[in-house]
Each structure stands twice: as C-alpha cells, then as structure tokens.
Amino acid sequence: MAAVAGCTNRGSESEESAAASADSASTEVTVKEVFSGTQTLNGTPLRYPEGNPELRLYRVEIPVGGRVPLHTHPAPMLVHVQGVDSGDLLNTRVQPDGSEVSSVFKSGESFIEGSSEPHFVENKSDKPTVVWVMVASVEGLPTTEWIK
16 A cells, blocks of 8 residues: 555555455464364373274264263264353263263363273253364274263
C-alpha cells in the first residue's frame, strides 16, 4: 500500500494497510502440535504390531451415562477428546494385580492407549462425549478385543 504513487491520505492508507495485514493473517496456515507421547497411560513404551502398516481414524460418541465395556487393543491408539461440544471421558485401567486406576480427560485433552492393557471408558458428564481415535495398526488386525 505504501508504494502507491500519489497517495496522500495517510489515515486511509493506515486503515488499508491494517486491513491487508488482517487478510494475509487470516490465510496463513498454522500448525500446532496437540499431543505427543512415547508411553501409554500405564507408562509402557509404545510397541507396534508386525505386518503391513495401516492407520485408522474413528469418531466415537458416548452418550451421557454410556460406557464402553472392558477391552484391550492389539495396537496403540492416540485418543483425543473433542475440544468443543464434548463431555469428559473417564478412563479406568485394570492393573495386573486387579486394582483399578482411573483418569478423567477433559475436552481438548489427549492420551495414548497401549496395546494389551485392559480398560473401560465411561461418560459421567452431562453431555455426550466425543473422542477421536487414531489407531497405528496393521491390515487385518482387529481394533478392539473384548474381555468377558
């Protein structure tokens, strides 16, 4: 804007310059790391299954009072509680000695669920909980193994 010859109205030049800056700022791509980790909630280092790699992404909605029963995953998964319009997620892990360890993950929080670590999740909040689950697996391997 300042390079335009014959422009003498400084006030509108500043306004136009500010508008141009706002326009360029709104089209800039931003990248923000949301979560990174090398261990599961239990502190176990990540292990990936052998085979032809496959990534999977799921959107899971748990209604108020809903529960996903006791289960494990044969491959690690990154879980993210949706940042808007989502309730909290209660994750309860069953330890080798039979004791339980629970964690509450709030809207916008993430964690890594490990392979072969029994757990269940619940929505004890007052609105549906939406989680995004990315699974680092291999072709043909199930995502979830239910424990009866």
